[in-house]
Amino acid sequence: MQKLCIFVFMTLFSYLGWYLGSLIGGFMTAFFVSGACSMVGVWAGWKIHLRYLD
Structure with missing residues (x-):
């Protein structure tokens, strides 16, 4: 799940x-x-994962 969060936030911020x-x-x-x-x-994706989904 961590990699998915990082991927989604990286894609959104990159765009x-x-x-x-x-x-x-x-x-x-x-x-x-x-x-x-x-x-x-x-x-941001890493922090969101740690704070809300871990």
Whole structure:
């Protein structure tokens, strides 16, 4: 269940980062913001799992 939470939150945060990055700049900005946000999504999914589903 932990891997599923991490995957879902990583995907959602990555998409959000890509969208925000594309508003700010071009492809490379969207790529880097998406990567940073996906790491935040990994952390958020892990914390949600520990706090609510463990």
